[in-house]
Amino acid sequence: MSATEKKEPILSVKNVKKHFDVGGKKILKAVDGISFDIYPGETLGLVGESGCGKSTVGRTLIRLYNATSGEVSFKGKNVHQLKGKELKQLNRSMQMIFQDPYASLNPRMKVMDIIAEGIDIHGLNGKKREDRVIELLETVGLNKSHASRFPHEFSGGQRQRIGIARALAVEPDFIIADEPISALDVSVQAQVVNLMKKLQRERGLTYLFIAHDLSMVKYISDRVGVMYLGNLVELADSDEMYDNPLHPYTQALLSAVPIADPSLKNERERVILKGDVPSPIDPPSGCKFRTRCPQAMDICASTIPEWKEIKEKHFVACHLYN
């Protein structure tokens, strides 16, 4: 979205760290100093393998976790210092969609009450509660008859849309979608993605879309950030990222995605990474990716690569580009 240029960011993340004490004097550095901005109306995709800290980023932004250090400012205010009225306002304007459609809806509540939760908490009136819920159900492609049902009667895709309706009830501007489709069957993932895109068009929502499915992320995001072991390694416009990935990790990640087209099977060159992701409790020195990097150099073990803008709007942290 070219309109995002030169706008003030809606959310600005500066050198945020989130460390967990895992006992025995060990510290798990789930997020280890990341910085990025999100502009109004855009979708920023955040990808990476499990354990890279992408979900922790989302939860830290919305205050489910307190940041160990660094600053998250949302609309110019430091999220982690808000209290009282301002905190309530934050709860309304920043919302979250969760990963597991089976765990994200309270099994003992009716759909009506699930969706109306935000309305009840914030005492939003104006319209009658029931009318508002029905309107939201229709927005997400369900209807009135679904309001009196319990979550276990719905399929995964339908539940996920109920979760979206719950978030929309407080009329947020910014939504963190934490792997919203990874627990869904392929055939219904698009139900959720289409809905999210429609809502963005109609309401100008801003998204942080956390996922590990790279093809879906490319489709939904304007810009994409790639994380590895608690750090961002690359950030660029999504077309640029997919056409011209710079970081060796991004290159490997993209080439590992299986493509549903047998005719391309033999044409693709694949970078198959060796080994597994190291433990975030005791990550490698220097560049954390060096242990699996096909192009690792001596400097990678000793020095942490700098986060630099190599091209316009294309950031990367890698010694190859120094």
Place this chain on the structure above:
Amino acid sequence: MSKILDVRDLHVSFHTYSGEVKAVRGVSFDVEKGQTLAIVGESGCGKSVTSQAIMKLILTPPGEYKHGEVLYNGKDLVKMSEKEMEQVRGKEIAMIFQDPMTSLNPTMTVGKQIVEGIIKHQKLSKAEAKEKAIEMLKLVGIPSPESRFTQYPHQFSGGMRQRAMIAIALSCNPNVLIADEPTTALDVTIQAQIMDLMKDLQARLGTSIILITHDLGVVAEAADRVVVMYAGKVVESGTIDEIFAEPRHPYTWGLMNSMPKLNQDRAEELSPIPGAPPDLLAPPKGCAFAARCKYAMKICQEVDPELTEHSKGHRVACWLEHPMAEAYRREAVEGRQSV
């Protein structure tokens, strides 16, 4: 090519407190020697039950083999006793599962778990079995196999465990390997490693593979033939090129269209399959997919279509295949391409 496994009209049900769940409702397919057959479908379509039924791993009760046969080299596995099956499992047909965390025994060293199978099926001494196990670990690409041999599963990472599972499965040179979502729980970079490994081993050992998955990308890269399942039935089967280049069932179209293409325009909408699969406690009278099918006709709600051969080896169960629906079918195909 010869058929090594031939599944004919298999029906499997589960008896629950609220009634009989007809999980597999008449599935037929065959696997040829040295080939990879992929079974794809959404969760709950019966693909995993089918694979467990081949190995006779379904507990009865609550499960029940209602009908059909599973012919392995001409012998019907469904009729075999548990004792006879023990000789088949592991030695003739082996299986790897989705979750490498729970499919290894946490209280036994990885080496011992490999050796166990080898000693059971091949008359080798302990020392020979150990040697063979280390060789298997090396084969599946586990570094320093001698020291890994004495480690426990929790000392292995997810990808390593799946490698160890493959080592166990292949240690007795089975003719058929059933891989039930072998990479679903793994990250993409690890998934690529495991798929590569499986392809490589197949080329070397000539194993036939049944690959159960929901990921069409994995299918496209690994399979020779594809069976598409929906609500306990086969709706389409054919070679990989037939299924990807000329899919004929609206459900297969739906699966293909619901994923973004490589160069998908961001302004364009994806076309998901609306709704959700039917409840197999009370499967619908007609075609199970009719409720979610854009092209459903009256007959689809009344009569379940049979699996018919469109061209040699390419079979489809859809009323659009009927001569009376020919014009409508052409219209539908055009409509699909313009989307």
Place this chain on the structure above:
Amino acid sequence: MSTEKTYTPDLFEPIGQLDKRAEQLNRKQVGVWKDAWLRFKQNKGALLGLFLVLVIGLLAIFGPLINEYDWSTQNVTIKNQDTAVDGHYFGTDHAGRDLWQRVWYGAKVSLMIAFLAVFLDVIIGVTIGGISGYFGGRVDAIIQRFIEIIYSIPNLIIIILLIMLMEPGIWAIAISIAMTGWVPMSRIVRAQVLKLRSQEYVLAARTLGASHKRILLKHLIPNVIGPIIIAVTFSIPSAIFFEAFLSFIGLGLRPPEASLGVLISEGNGFMQLSPHNLIWPALVLSILMFAFNMIGDGLRDALDPRMKK
């Protein structure tokens, strides 16, 4: 297709209206509790248990209305009758009191004590377990240490002290049973809450700005009810048994008051001459224990969250 001649062209009309068709819920609408009942019904033992509890419950309430005697009037002329004559269905005891009346009156008292004790268990256990699990960290650590201290004192000592302080009566016994009985309940609730508080629906409520009170009352407690009910059905028989035990060793109700424990204790003295004095109350006690345990087993299967999809 071999049967194609039987189809007419109108069957091949498209039906359209995809949007309407697809979103229809194809699952039967079964409420959470109805679902549990369907599962419970499958368990024959649990149904038998439920039936027995209902029968004994009804007899405890209405049984005394069936003959014309009452539970405390003595009639020394008909001591220790072991046959049913003159409407003394269970015979009479050593003081010539009608045993039918005494057994059902005693069963009522025993059940009241058990229900009261378990009610107190739930109130204390759920509150403390809920707070401990939900807030976690320091609060949890302090509460758990406190519980360990209480639990390490033999409960008989606590009960003897309490009974000495209070008049032995229904309340005193119920409170003494509850004094230590709440601990297992609080542990169950704590474990459940610890597990549930990181569920995504609780996180969702937090991101919406829900207060602690709202999260506890709306999201956590309703989802802990299943395990609480199971624990209750297992606590009731143990409370009944404990009451009987206390009365038997002379710490509970005292004759002429009656409870199943008192009756058994009294009957014990005449076991050789008039065993019916012991047999009837012991039989009722055993059936109650058996029945509640069967119900508990059935409920555990019916409400176990692991069984749910």
